[in-house]
Amino acid sequence: MIEFHLDGRSGVAPYMQLIHQVRQALRLGLLREGDQLPKVKDVAAGLAINPNTVLKAYRELEYEGLAAARPGIGTFVTSTLGDGSLAAHEPLRRDLQRWLAKARRAGLEDESIEALFVSTFRSASEEGTA
Amino acid sequence: MIWLSWRLFRIEAAAAAAALAAFTVLLAVTGPHLASLYAASGITGCHVGSCGQLADNFLSLLGDSSIYPVVYTLGIVGIVLAPAVIGIFWGAPLLARELETGTFRLAWTQNITRARWLTVKLTLAGLAAMAATEGFSLMQAWWAAPISQAARIAPNAPAPLGFGPFNPLAFAAHGVTPLGYAAFAFILGVTVGGVLGRVIPAMAVTLVIFAAIQVAVPLWIRPNVFPPDHAMVAIGSINGSTRTNINNTFAFTVDFLPSQPGAWITSAEAVNAAGQPASSIPAACKASGPSVPHLGSCLSRQGVRIDVSYQPASRYWAFQWIETAIFIAFASALTWYCFWYLARRLS
């Protein structure tokens, strides 16, 4: 069973944070197929958030095919996110290293690189889920 | 709701019970001896002429002791003060404390109507108030029966043992009036507390209003309940005093009418031979000087008599019931107002 946490100041909606944490857990192998997600009541009470928020996150996961609700029992993981290990994405990692080298050669400092990455990532995410 | 009312009323009830218990003990300890003294006094079965003297002797005997006047006075004063204490400590905080502490926001949002809430609280404390005060009064009256009987027929009885039934303190302490006073004082406190919304000011205002009423009623209302009876008596036949003033006027005070034992003397006017009010000392008597007995007999020879206004003892219970009814009527009106206020104004 995983445990959720919330970053109140991250600017990301709470239900999105829950979804991300489930996906992260799936990727890291902390959640496997057939595992039960924490009960809505427990998440709401533990984090002091509206149960509808949790329900929304779980429904979204259901829609994405990652989980399924069994009425009266709970919500269960139905599939993993492909290969759970980061190692399987070695090509992506090398691409990223090359990009970083390019950014350094262009004269960008660490903070500028991070800012560039975060803003691009954010606007891309918004476009993706809008 | 009954449970809650009782739980919040526990301390006040305990205080009253303790006071009553203490008083009961006091009466129980002194009562039997009092009764035996009365039996020995010879008043029961006395011959008509000597009863007055026997009563006087009995009361003087009691008066000389230190116990009986104290216990008697304690009882009378306690009963007279009880309604005021009830109004201040039971009545005033009932609504005022709920309003001041905000607990009405807890009480009136439970599944109970405000009317039922108030009904239960008023009934519990109101009935307790009336029962306690009247119980107090009945106990004292029972204990003091020998004294009361003697005081009715004793011409020279000293206060406080010599209080006749119509004496303002005795009238308020005996009979059924304590019931009326208690009910009225209680609901007065509740009403004042509800209107003012603060406990201490409510206590003060209740005290002031109730005290004013308890002074005004015997002074201005009670004497006018029935028109008084009149008796024309000779100056020498009464127990009383004559007073002379600087501007050559005189006035009479009558303390006791032998023909009307236990009566309430409301006024005594001097009347001349022609039947008109007389107040200036006639020329013939001026020479008698300031000495009172001589003045009295001189006036008597001039034909001056005293017109005594009084309420006979037989009317005692009529006065009692009427006054009690008046207070109960006012208490009812205030109760109705409380319910109306709770429903309308406190919204």
Add this chain to the structure above:
Amino acid sequence: MTAVLEARGLGKQYGRLWALADCTLSVPAGHVVGLVGPNGAGKTTLLNLAVGLLAPTTGIIEVLSGPPLARLARIGFLAQDAPVYAGLSVAEHLALGAHLNSRWDAGLARRWIGRLNVNLDQKAGKLSAGQRAQLGLTLAMAKRPELLLLDEPVASLDPLARRAFLQDLMEAVAEQELSVVLSSHLVADLERVCDYLIVLVASQMRIAGLVEDLLVTHHLLTGPRRDPATLPAEQQVISASHTDRQSTLLVRTRRPVLDPSWVISRVGLEDLVLAYMSQAAGPARHRHLEVQK
């Protein structure tokens, strides 16, 4: 979905002062409603009207489709500062609830009181503010209400007590079919907990709606300096601030903003509420607050 709280033209006047004026709302069931506004805005007045402690001067208020006084069995109420009878113990308060209410869940009451970690015989007057608030919440919850009305329940609580209170509340909402209206002048608390928002300022309701909906229909527009009156009619300007070169407008609209000169960003709930709270009084379509920098 039935409305759990409905008001039409609701107003409450004291002397010449209107504590609440011309309030019309329809709150759907099944939500946790945040009632936000500065002190003195009328939040307590609205809640007191909803529970029958006050009678309206104008308009109507209906709770669970009926007048408040007829619904006391189905409403739970917690007043500001959680009033308790100082001389009664915690256990006696539970008895109070059991005696005065027809529906009483003694098991729930015991479970919740157990979490208080306090002696049941402790006099309620000796409890801390946080414990009093949780006792009050227990009393309101154990009568199994359909609607819970809480007046600034966490205002005087320390952060730990505040978190504990909200946790208990969310657990209750998750367990039962419960609608909640809770008022606060702190927005940060409400963000995690509320999914419906009502903003009250200076006795008037400024905006009401699902939080989801509000966040999607409000946008922060940044761009070259521009007079707000030149915007399309269906873009309602909530607040505006200008420098000599730039304008920043908070706008409410259901339609997409297509003007390319604007950079559009999201608005956080707190900023949204603050913008409404700083609006000038009175009804208007295009109201804005000019701030010269």
